[in-house]
Amino acid sequence: MTLADELGSVCPVRDAGADDAVDGVLPQVVARPASTEETSALLRACSGRGLAVVVRGNGSKLSWGSPPERVDVVLETGAMDALVEHSRGDLVATAGAGMPLARLQQQVGEAGHQLVVDDLAAGSTLGGLVATNLAGPRRMWVGAPRDLVLGMRLVRADGTVAKAGGKVVKNVAGYDLSKLLTGSFGTLAVVTEVTVRLHPVPPASHWVGGAVPSDRLPGVLAALVASQLVPHAVEVHATPGADPSVVALVSGTEAGAAARAEALRAELGPGASVEAAPPAWWGHLPGRRDGLDTDGLDAAGAAASPPARTVLLKTTSRLSGIPALVEVATAHGATVTGSAGTGVLWAALPARTPQEVADAVDAVRRTSVDLGGSTVVLEAGPQARSAVDTWGPVPAVDLMRRVKDEFDPTRILAPGRFVGGL
Amino acid sequence: MTDDTGRGTVRQVLEDLGDVIPASRLLTDPAELATYECDGLAAYRVTPGLVVLADDAGELTAAVRACARHRVPFVARGSGTGLSGGALPHADGVLVVTSRLRTLHAIRAADQRAVVDPGVINLQVSKAANPQGYYFAPDPSSQQICSIGGNVAENSGGAHCLKYGFTANHVLALDVVLPTGEEVTLGTEAPDAPGYDLVGAFVGSEGTLGVATRAVVRLVRLPQEVRTVLAGFRSTDQAGAATSAIIAAGIIPAAIEIMDALAIEAAEKAVSAGYPAGAGAVLVVELDGAADEVEHEYAEVERICRDAGTFELRVATDAADRAEIWKGRKSAFAAVGRISPDYIVQDGVVPRTALPEVLRRMGEISAERGVRVANVFHAGDGNLHPLVLFDASEEGATERAEEVSGMILDLCISSGGSITGEHGVGSDKARYMPRMFTDDDLDTMQLVRCAFDPDGIANPGKIYPTPRLCGERPRVVQGAHPLQQAGLAEVF
Numbered sequence: 002m003t004l005a006d007e008l009g010s011v012c013p014v015r016d017a018g019a020d021d022a023v024d025g026v027l028p029q030v031v032a033r034p035a036s037t038e039e040t041s042a043l044l045r046a047c048s049g050r051g052l053a054v055v056v057r058g059n060g061s062k063l064s065w066g067s068p069p070e071r072v073d074v075v076l077e078t079g080a081m082d083a084l085v086e087h088s089r090g091d092l093v094a095t096a097g098a099g100m101p102l103a104r105l106q107q108q109v110g111e112a113g114h115q116l117v118v119d120d121l122a123a124g125s126t127l128g129g130l131v132a133t134n135l136a137g138p139r140r141m142w143v144g145a146p147r148d149l150v151l152g153m154r155l156v157r158a159d160g161t162v163a164k165a166g167g168k169v170v171k172n173v174a175g176y177d178l179s180k181l182l183t184g185s186f187g188t189l190a191v192v193t194e195v196t197v198r199l200h201p202v203p204p205a206s207h208w209v210g211g212a213v214p215s216d217r218l219p220g221v222l223a224a225l226v227a228s229q230l231v232p233h234a235v236e237v238h239a240t241p242g243a244d245p246s247v248v249a250l251v252s253g254t255e256a257g258a259a260a261r262a263e264a265l266r267a268e269l270g271p272g273a274s275v276e277a278a279p280p281a282w283w284g285h286l287p288g289r290r291d292g293l294d295t296d297g298l299d300a301a302g303a304a305a306s307p308p309a310r311t312v313l314l315k316t317t318s319r320l321s322g323i324p325a326l327v328e329v330a331t332a333h334g335a336t337v338t339g340s341a342g343t344g345v346l347w348a349a350l351p352a353r354t355p356q357e358v359a360d361a362v363d364a365v366r367r368t369s370v371d372l373g374g375s376t377v378v379l380e381a382g383p384q385a386r387s388a389v390d391t392w393g394p395v396p397a398v399d400l401m402r403r404v405k406d407e408f409d410p411t412r413i414l415a416p417g418r419f420v421g422g423l
Numbered sequence: 424m425t426d427d428t429g430r431g432t433v434r435q436v437l438e439d440l441g442d443v444i445p446a447s448r449l450l451t452d453p454a455e456l457a458t459y460e461c462d463g464l465a466a467y468r469v470t471p472g473l474v475v476l477a478d479d480a481g482e483l484t485a486a487v488r489a490c491a492r493h494r495v496p497f498v499a500r501g502s503g504t505g506l507s508g509g510a511l512p513h514a515d516g517v518l519v520v521t522s523r524l525r526t527l528h529a530i531r532a533a534d535q536r537a538v539v540d541p542g543v544i545n546l547q548v549s550k551a552a553n554p555q556g557y558y559f560a561p562d563p564s565s566q567q568i569c570s571i572g573g574n575v576a577e578n579s580g581g582a583h584c585l586k587y588g589f590t591a592n593h594v595l596a597l598d599v600v601l602p603t604g605e606e607v608t609l610g611t612e613a614p615d616a617p618g619y620d621l622v623g624a625f626v627g628s629e630g631t632l633g634v635a636t637r638a639v640v641r642l643v644r645l646p647q648e649v650r651t652v653l654a655g656f657r658s659t660d661q662a663g664a665a666t667s668a669i670i671a672a673g674i675i676p677a678a679i680e681i682m683d684a685l686a687i688e689a690a691e692k693a694v695s696a697g698y699p700a701g702a703g704a705v706l707v708v709e710l711d712g713a714a715d716e717v718e719h720e721y722a723e724v725e726r727i728c729r730d731a732g733t734f735e736l737r738v739a740t741d742a743a744d745r746a747e748i749w750k751g752r753k754s755a756f757a758a759v760g761r762i763s764p765d766y767i768v769q770d771g772v773v774p775r776t777a778l779p780e781v782l783r784r785m786g787e788i789s790a791e792r793g794v795r796v797a798n799v800f801h802a803g804d805g806n807l808h809p810l811v812l813f814d815a816s817e818e819g820a821t822e823r824a825e826e827v828s829g830m831i832l833d834l835c836i837s838s839g840g841s842i843t844g845e846h847g848v849g850s851d852k853a854r855y856m857p858r859m860f861t862d863d864d865l866d867t868m869q870l871v872r873c874a875f876d877p878d879g880i881a882n883p884g885k886i887y888p889t890p891r892l893c894g895e896r897p898r899v900v901q902g903a904h905p906l907q908q909a910g911l912a913e914v915f
Contacts (some may be wrong), residue, residue, distance in 0.1 A: 090667060090776035113673060134615065147620055148592050155867075163867040164860065169772045172841035173578045173627050174848055174859055175886060177591065177695075177866045180623025185613070201673035223533060227556070229647035231713045257715040270832075288632040317613035319534040346614045373534075373612030395618045397607040400874065404619055407870035420618040 004052075005030045008074070011046055012039040014395060015123035021075050023055050024068035025383060029077045033208040035080040035152050037162055037193040040085060044191060045160030047074055048413055054158075057416045058099060058126030062133050065379040066186055066311075067391050070417035071421045078128050081193055083109050086168075093151065093168055095196040096126025114199040117143045119284045121347070127195050134184030137284050138234035141342035143200060147183040151406040155182060158409040168196050181404070187409040188419045203233075204254035207262035210248030217246055219324040222341045224268055226320055227250050231259040235342035237323065238282045241331045247341065248280055263368040287336040288313060288349030312350040312358050312389075313380035316365050320344050322372030329368045355388035362389045370394065393421045430880075431493025436517055439489040440475065444482050450474035459518050462503045462510040463565070467682045467850050471498070471512030476520050480540075480636035483852050484600045486519050487634055496880045499634045501542060501573035506567040506768060507849030508709065509577060516880075519634060519763035521572045525850035528637070532557050535642045536612060538597065539573025540637055541635050545579075548640065557642035560587040563845065564753055575635050578627030580845035582678040582752070583709070585803035587643065589845075592625040598637040599625065601877035611843030614637050624871055628848050630882040632875040646711035649677075650721050651745045654706045654728040655699030655735040659798070662704040663778050666802040669708065670775065672727065674720050678709040679803035686755050686763070686797040696751025699735040702873035706733075706802070707752055709745075735890035753864055755799045756810065763795070763823070767828045770846035772836035775805040781838055785809060785831060794827045806837070806844035833858065848886045869893075 008014045012034040019030050033191075034040040047054050052073035052139045059064055059079075081097035084105065088094070089112045094330065098104055102120045105127060109115060118130055119137025129135070131153070136145035143149060152166030155178070165178035180254070182189055209232075213221050218237075232249040239245035247269075250338075251262045255366045288311040318326045323341045330337045330348045339346030352363050357379070366376035372392070378391045395401070398421040405423045417423075426765035440449055451473055452455055460468040490497040496516030503522075504508055512518045525542035527547065531537070537548050545566040547766065549558040563569055569579070574590045577598065587593075596610035610622040625632050656662040662681045669676065685704050690696050696707035698705050706728065710720045711771040728736055730902035733891075739745040751758075759766045775779045782798065790797040795812040809831050832842050832855055842848070842855045856865060865887060872879070873893035882891065 059826050088776060090670070092670065093773045093774070105720060134620075140614075144588070144592055145614065148588060161863050162866070163864045165842050165864070165867070167831065167839075167859075169774055169805055169840050169844075171589070171801070171806045171844040173580075173845060174841050174843050174852075175591075175856065175865070176871050177578070177627055178868060178871070180591065180620045181871065183623070184620055187621075192624065200675070202651055203673070225530070226535070227644060229556075229644060229713065231646075231716070253713070253716045254719045257713065257719055260715050263714055269444060315615070317611070317615055319531075319536065319612050321533045322533075337712075345474045345615055358637055369613075375611055375615075375617050377611065377617050379502050392617050396616060397621055398618060398620065399603075400601070400607055401619045403874040404621075404624075404871065 004073070008032055008043065008046055011042040013026045023072050023075065024064040026068050026072045028055070028072040031075045031077055033080050034079045036158060040076070040156045040191055040193050041162050043076065044156050045159060048411060051411065052415065053413050053416055055418070056128070056191055058129035058134065059101065059124045061122040061124045062135070065133060066418050067422070068386070068418070069415050076191060078126060078193070079376070081320055083193060089114070092199040093196060095168065095194060095197055096127055097194055098126065098131070100127045102127060109199055110202065113202050115202050116149065116197050117200045118146055118149065119214045121284060121286045122334070123128055123285070128192055131183050131192055131195055132185065132187050136413065138233050138236050138340055140340055140345070141235060141363050143232035150195060151198055153179050153182065153192050153198040155192050157190050157192040158411065158414050166196070169197055170198050186419045187415045188405060188423055189414065191230060191414070195316045196220040200205050200246070203258070205258040206250060206252040207253045207258055208248050208250055208276045209262045209265045209273060210269060211246060213247050213272070213276055214244050215328065218247070218327070221247055221269060223232060223321070224324060225265070226342050227266065230265055230340065232265065234340065235320065236283060237327060237337070237339060237341040238280070239327050239331050239337045245327060246280065248283065250279070267290055282338050285338070286313060286347050286349070287338040310380060311352060312378065312383040312385050314348040314362065314365060315345070315379055316348055316369045316376040317345050317374030318369050318372035319374065322374070324374060326365070326368055330365050333364055336359065337363070338404045355384045358385040359388040366393050429494055431495050433515060433517060434491045436489040436495050437473055439492065440486060444475065444477070448476040448478065450476070455613045459500065459512060459520070462500065462508060464849070466505050466852060467508040467511050469514050471511045471518040472515055474520060476523055478523050480524065480598065481526065483519060483521060483634060483636050484606060487600045487602065488604035488812055490517055490880055491602060494878050494880055497571070498882050499576065499630045499712050501570035502544070502568050504569045505573060505577060505792060505847060505849065506770070507569060507843065507847040507851045509882070511850045513883065521634065521772045522570060524636070530555065530642070534612070534643065537642055539571050539638055539640065541570060541575070545569050545571060545574055551644050551840050553645070556645050560593055560643045560647055561590045561638060564756070564836070571638055571640065572635050574845050575626050575638060576628065576630045577845070582801060585679065586675050586677045591623060593624055593632055593641040594626050594638055594640060596639040597622055597625060597635045599633045599635050601633040602878065602881040608726065612866050629849060629886055631872060631885060633881060643825035648714040649709065649711040649719040650743065651739040651748050652708045652715050652721070652724055652728070652887045653698070653706070653737040653748045654733040655702035656704045656733055658703040659780055659782055660767070661732045661899060662706040663782070663802065664716045665728050665733070665777070666707055668727045669724055669732060670803070671724050671858045672813050674804065676708050676722060678707065678710045679801070680707040680752050681802040682752060682755060682801050683798040685795060686759070686799045688761045689758040690751035690755050694750050694754045697747065703786040707748060720778065733793065740881060752799070758811065759797055759810045763814070764816045767811040767824055769807070769809045769811060769828050769831055770843050771832050771840060772805050772844040773805045773807065773835050773840040775848040777838040777840070778802065778805060781834055784834055788827055788830050792823055792827050794823050796827065804844070805840065813850070850885055853884070853886055853888045856886065869885065
């Protein structure tokens with residue numbers, strides 16, 4: 002009896018193919034539970050057999066972090082993709098973890114609502130956003146998923162089903178497990194359903210900014226983040242050897258947003274313009290759209306040598322440190338995009354030798370840590386990965402290990418994928 | 424010496440601390456201990472075995488370590504303003520008071536951060552940041568006296584959290600002494616520290632996961648314009664309809680508050696707030712942000728209020744007028760003392776759309792039981808603060824009031840809401856937790872407890888009706904050099 006047959010009584014299960022590898026690690030089967038109950042039965046079966054489980058939404062961020070030590074079962078959330086509830090008067094929605102963000106936005110958008118999360122990875126599911134706490138430019142406005150998730154249904158490694166939080170925006174009853182699970186990379190429990198806070202879609206949006214000489218960057222960013230004109234995002238984009246771009250998003254009423262955009266433009270100086278659409282780099286991870294193909298091909302289609310993937314970093318600092326962080330990253334060949342308004346940047350290093358990558362990561366990390374932040378290597382090819390410390394220093398990692406031990410004592414949920422080899 | 428539960432005694436803790444903390448700040452005299460027997464919820468009183476008035480983070484840590492070493496329960500207390508008995512002492516335990524740790528280490532406007540001790544008063548952070556154009560957004564009604572440490576423990580909200588969120592949205596990093604005696608730093612000054620969001624888990628844990636010894640919090644830019652509207656309505660239904668219409672128009676005000684007739688009467692008697700005579704409800708809407716947006720939103724709100732039937736509308740555009748409008752609202756709890764000798768302050772949450780139905784049911788319960796209920800609520804987020812009025816000298820009145828108070832919570836749960844929006848579970852509502860959560864839900868929360876506090880000595884008996892027993896595991900603090908041992912755990 003094959004594993005697919007054994008688990009097949011619980012939910013649809015198929016044998017895994019090469020495309021199902023998780024950052025190079027091949028699973029045996031792919032299971033597709035259609036409900037929290039099926040997920041519970043599946044996990045009970047897996048924990049009884051000691052099978053390692055990695056959750057997959059659309060797979061857009063599955064290679065982020067360390068590769069798992071082992072994978073037996075890929076648990077697809079795609080069959081749990083329903084909009085369970087959209088309470089229009091409450092600006093709250095509940096959907097299955099497998100709900101694609103784009104579809105959720107379209108469905109709640111019919112009521113003029115949105116989940117204010119920018120899908121940097123393109124194609125994310127709600128569960129994937131939550132697992133990675135993915136947030137883009139507009140986190141300056143309302144925060145990251147951790148700030149927008151009100152509650153969730155989760156299944157523990159042993160199959161126990163639990164609810165965290167609730168369906169109201171204000172609730173302090175018990176521990177906020179939703180925050181603990183958000184950004185936990187599927188290592189604590191399997192999230193099957195998520196309740197989120199929605200916001201109204203503003204009637205008008207304008208993007209203000211342009212190229213800024215490097216020596217003016219600190220002043221321009223300081224003025225934008227301190228502005229009382231309430232930009233909903235302040236983004237910086239920089240490539241090696243060119244002046245960085247700074248663009249702010251101003252949203253609101255038709256008349257109000259236009260006037261504020263104009264006022265900000267005047268503050269920014271002669272090179273700035275007001276646009277009706279964001280620049281091409283806005284709201285995307287750097288690399289793919291900047292001539293650095295993930296297959297190790299440069300923009301002209303020439304193979305880089307040795308063949309390697311673009312290395313993607315997430316690097317953070319205090320607000321006043323962003324110009325220095327941008328400078329260090331670009332000096333090491335990185336293309337940088339990110340939220341200068343909150344201190345979270347994404348940097349793509351071109352495919353180079355593992356040693357060059359390691360040097361660049363080291364330099365960026367030292368700068369970010371000195372500036373109150375951190376640097377994590379999200380994506381890297383196997384060679385580069387082995388040359389770098391993926392997570393860097395992690396405050397309280399021993400305590401995190403104890404949390405993992407409590408939730409998943411036999412380590413079947415994405416073992417090895419998260420900080421400290423959890 | 425330990426008893427058969429493995430717990431040591433307060434005396435052992437006292438002996439350990441004698442070398443570290445002056446005797447004048449180790450209180451054991453019954454008269455002195457009595458000062459600390461309750462927090463803001465005075466219905467519950469327990470005399471602690473020992474009170475430690477820590478002067479700095481080192482003393483705070485030493486106190487918790489001594490408790491960890493002897494497995495003696497401890498309860499942390501800030502300003503003692505909590506309304507759920509979260510800082511209710513343990514009779515055989517230590518009350519660790521953080522209110523003397525009042526250093527405001529830094530206001531860094533350019534980074535939008537403040538670094539503060541746990542005993543720093545909420546309002547002091549804003550006052551210190553105001554000259555640079557910033558403030559600390561969470562504003563519980565007690566903000567003139569409540570401490571940041573308490574805000575962290577309770578995940579405090581306030582009238583303005585509809586737009587700006589709760590304490591959990593404004594804390595980036597915490598230095599914490601764990602119930603094991605370890606010192607850890609959770610989070611970083613920048614967002615998205617690598618690893619689990621332990622700051623998110625810690626904020627709102629009501630002192631059951633450890634004690635914060637320092638916090639890095641977010642500062643928010645002062646708005647360009649603030650406009651506060653007071654609208655009188657004939658009924659709470661009308662005020663509620665106006666609230667729904669404001670939200671439906673895509674406006675997120677900084678605050679939307681409703682007071683009903685009884686609450687208005689109390690506020691008028693107490694502070695002469697000048698609320699419209701004969702109003703069945705007043706609605707307070709505060710708009711803030713960029714001036715032109717506020718102007719536009721104000722026009723919308725005014726139109727909506729008139730459509731909903733307001734008979735008097737007043738607008739405050741300066742700080743003095745605004746304070747006048749808020750005076751009645753902020754004094755409402757205490758003001759109820761003017762119309763009733765005793766009262767229970769309840770705190771529950773319902774989905775905003777369920778407000779009319781829940782208010783109607785509450786009115787019915789009040790009439791059926793002959794118990795008056797005044798209502799003050801954060802209408803924007805469905806957070807109700809019913810004030811259940813009674814006279815304890817009347818036979819059976821206290822029991823009737825408590826019954827009505829409990830029925831209101833049941834109403835919140837059955838409407839899909841919560842048993843607490845901002846006051847916390849504490850001692851008061853632990854028994855209601857099983858009505859809102861299943862055993863498995865509660866057991867899952869206890870996993871976090873066991874990771875942080877395997878011996879169950881941090882604020883035991885709060886939040887959870889039946890704490891899970893954590894598995895046997897090696898204790899972290901032991902041997903002759905706990906300082907070095909725990910210190911090493913944080914060396915990278």
